[in-house]
Amino acid sequence: xxxxxxxxxxxxxxxxxxxxxxxxxxxxxxxxxxxxxxxxxxxxxxxxxxxxxxxxxxxxxxxxxxxxxxxxxxxxxxxxxxxxxxxxxxxxxxxxxxxxxxxxxxxxxxxxxxxxxxxxxxxxxxxxxxxxxxxxxxxxxxxxxxxxxxxxxxxxxxxxxxxxxxxxxxxxxxxxxxxxxxxxxxxxxxxxxxxxxxxxxxxxxxxxxxxxxxxxxxxxxxxx
Amino acid sequence: xxxxxxxxxxxxxxxxxxxxxxxxxxxxxxxxxxxxxxxxxxxxxxxxxxxxxxxxxxxxxxxxxxxxxxxxxxxxxxxxxxxxxxxxxxxxxxxxxxxxxxxxxxxxxxxxxxxxxxxxxxxxxxxxxxxxxxxxxxxxxxxxxxxxxxxxxxxxxxxxxxxxxxxxxxxxxxxxxxxxxxxxxxxxxxxxxxxxxxxxxxxxxxxxxxxxxxxxxxxxxxxx
DNA sequence: GGCATGTCGAATGTTGACATTCGCTGATGC
DNA sequence: GCATCAGCGAATGTCAACATTCGACATGCC
Numbered sequence: 001x002x003x004x005x006x007x008x009x010x011x012x013x014x015x016x017x018x019x020x021x022x023x024x025x026x027x028x029x030x031x032x033x034x035x036x037x038x039x040x041x042x043x044x045x046x047x048x049x050x051x052x053x054x055x056x057x058x059x060x061x062x063x064x065x066x067x068x069x070x071x072x073x074x075x076x077x078x079x080x081x082x083x084x085x086x087x088x089x090x091x092x093x094x095x096x097x098x099x100x101x102x103x104x105x106x107x108x109x110x111x112x113x114x115x116x117x118x119x120x121x122x123x124x125x126x127x128x129x130x131x132x133x134x135x136x137x138x139x140x141x142x143x144x145x146x147x148x149x150x151x152x153x154x155x156x157x158x159x160x161x162x163x164x165x166x167x168x169x170x171x172x173x174x175x176x177x178x179x180x181x182x183x184x185x186x187x188x189x190x191x192x193x194x195x196x197x198x199x200x201x202x203x204x205x206x207x208x209x210x211x212x213x214x215x216x217x218x219x220x221x222x223x224x
Numbered sequence: 225x226x227x228x229x230x231x232x233x234x235x236x237x238x239x240x241x242x243x244x245x246x247x248x249x250x251x252x253x254x255x256x257x258x259x260x261x262x263x264x265x266x267x268x269x270x271x272x273x274x275x276x277x278x279x280x281x282x283x284x285x286x287x288x289x290x291x292x293x294x295x296x297x298x299x300x301x302x303x304x305x306x307x308x309x310x311x312x313x314x315x316x317x318x319x320x321x322x323x324x325x326x327x328x329x330x331x332x333x334x335x336x337x338x339x340x341x342x343x344x345x346x347x348x349x350x351x352x353x354x355x356x357x358x359x360x361x362x363x364x365x366x367x368x369x370x371x372x373x374x375x376x377x378x379x380x381x382x383x384x385x386x387x388x389x390x391x392x393x394x395x396x397x398x399x400x401x402x403x404x405x406x407x408x409x410x411x412x413x414x415x416x417x418x419x420x421x422x423x424x425x426x427x428x429x430x431x432x433x434x435x436x437x438x439x440x441x442x443x444x445x446x447x448x
Numbered sequence: 449g450g451c452a453t454g455t456c457g458a459a460t461g462t463t464g465a466c467a468t469t470c471g472c473t474g475a476t477g478c
Numbered sequence: 479g480c481a482t483c484a485g486c487g488a489a490t491g492t493c494a495a496c497a498t499t500c501g502a503c504a505t506g507c508c
Contacts, residue, residue: 011294011469013491039460049493051275054460055282062286064377070237071460071499086377089321094381097317153288153310153388157318157381164377237461263490273463278490295469295490 014048018056021046023163026065026076027170037066037074063163079168081219087164088215092208094157095142098149099207103195106148114192117141122185131173134184139166141188145195165214172218179217187213238272242280245270247387250289250300251394261290261298287387303392305443311388312439316432318381319366322373323431327419330372338416341365346409355397358408363390365412369419396442403441411437 022042025031037057043050057074060066064087068074077083102110121137124130139162146158173180187210194203246266249255261281267274281298284290288311292298301307326334345361348354363386370382397404411434418427 013294015491036459038458040458050460051492051494055279055491058279058282064380070235072501073459086375089325089375090318090377090381093317093321094314097313101313151310151313153314153385156288157314157384160381160384161377239461260489262488264488274490275462275464279461296471297489 014052015055015059018042018046018048018053019059022053022056023060023063023065027167031076033076033079033167035076037076039074060163062160064160065163065167077164077167079171083164084168084215084218087161087168088211088218090157091161091165092211094154094161095145095207095211096204097151098142098146098154098158099191099195099203100200101151101154102145102148103198103200103203105150106145106195110144110148111192111196113144114141114195117144118185118189118192121188125181125185131177131180132170134177134180135166135169135173138169138184138188141191145191168218169214179220183213183217238276239279239283242266242270242272242277243283246277246280247284247287247289251391255300257300257303257391259300261300263298284387286384288384289387289391301388301391303395307388308392308439308442311385311392312435312442314381315385315389316435318378318385319369319431319435320428322366322370322375322378322382323415323419323427324424325375325378326369326372327422327424327427329374330369330419334368334372335416335420337368338365338419341368342409342413342416345412349405349409355401355404356394358401358404359390359393359397362393362408362412365415369415392442393438403444407437407441 022031022037031037039050039053039057042053042057046053057066057068061068061074064077066074066076106114117137117140121134121141124134124137142158143162146155149155169180190206191203191210194206246255246261255261263274263277263281266277266281270277281290281292285292285298288301290298290300330338341361341364345358345365348358348361366382367386370379373379393404414430415427415434418430
């Protein structure tokens with residue numbers, strides 16, 4: 001996942017570092033959905049104490065990547081059809097608000113950056129497309145919209161589903177991503193255009209439809 | 225055999241208990257917005273260790289009630305106009321989704337319970353209305369809608385703003401709540417009716433407008 | 449054989465001590 | 479008089495040991 005630039009990264013505490021490493025391990029497939037995340041094991045593996053690992057896991061739970069139960073440990077979330085439906089329903093609602101808030105609120109620089117990202121997607125597809133890189137650009141595009149919306153609560157809600165979306169898409173991409181490749185550029189280009197100058201209601205509808213398109217891409221084809 | 229002092233006390237862990245107590249203290253006004261929540265102080269006050277308090281504070285941060293910064297401690301959130309705008313913008317988006325999801329998904333029992341809550345509001349107003357009790361019924365009403373929506377991610381997002389809404393409204397109510405009293409019953413009655421049998425688009429719009437009405441109620445009148 | 453129960457092990461929950469960081473204060477130099 | 483910086487104190491961050499809980503297996507009774 002494209003992590004934000006790290007100007008003060010080293011001063012973020014071991015818990016955050018542990019969370020980052022565990023998150024990466026989950027994305028890398030080292031901990032498949034449903035597998036347990038044992039604190040002692042992780043503490044030994046990461047070279048930090050159990051307390052820091054515990055705090056890091058709590059942070060990942062806030063992102064929705066893992067689930068914890070009283071005295072029953074922490075496990076990676078499932079990736080059932082219902083889970084996908086839940087996440088994308090919430091994301092559609094959030095994206096709708098983010099897009100309409102960002103409209104008229106985004107700076108010129110931010111709008112330009114959106115175009116740059118869309119162009120990068122197009123170039124990625126032109127060459128030998130890497131699904132993972134395409135996905136990173138996709139997420140970065142939406143990160144930018146949420147940043148332009150300039151609403152800390154909205155951004156927090158976005159972060160509570162962002163990692164899950166990344167996990168879902170990553171797993172789907174591993175099975176092929178022609179469906180993804182086919183629509184990414186056009187849809188994001190349209191969103192950027194509508195954001196710059198478009199009917200507010202149309203933008204809201206399109207933002208929702210974009211999420212629905214991504215959801216359908218996840219649920220079609222081979223299932224895990 | 226000495227009977228246990230707290231028979232069913234700790235099935236949820238000390239951290240959760242600590243979070244509950246601190247949350248209540250914040251709502252009670254013991255910790256006004258912006259005031260620091262010192263771990264050692266709370267640990268001594270609650271009779272638990274700092275670790276548990278720390279975990280409880282992390283949970284409250286998930287609810288948006290407090291904010292933490294690296295080596296700078298935890299403080300109660302501010303209640304500026306911008307904070308209110310942020311929370312209610314997100315809540316409008318979530319309520320819209322919750323209402324439309326609950327429509328056609330709610331059980332008969334849940335719909336009946338909604339009516340019961342609306343009637344309880346009306347009775348509360350008929351007698352000597354207590355703003356706090358009215359607010360509790362209001363929140364319970366929306367909790368029920370979110371429960372009917374049956375989406376764990378949506379419920380999590382709701383819980384990330386619920387406590388903030390409670391705090392905002394509590395502080396506003398302390399300054400008088402005629403404006404609140406005037407609209408509560410009618411608006412919730414309409415929502416319950418639309419939920420049972422109403423146009424989906426109308427329901428979505430009304431759910432958003434209901435939140436906007438609450439937001440305006442918060443921002444009018446005397447400001448803290 | 450099937451079900452209730454007791455015991456055990458492995459994991460989480462909790463704690464107090466130790467290390468680190470940050471803001472403040474006051475001495476210091478210009 | 480004012481800016482700078484070193485030291486100080488108070489708070490948070492980290493750790494390793496201790497206590498508690500739950501699931502699984504074995505055991506015994508019916």
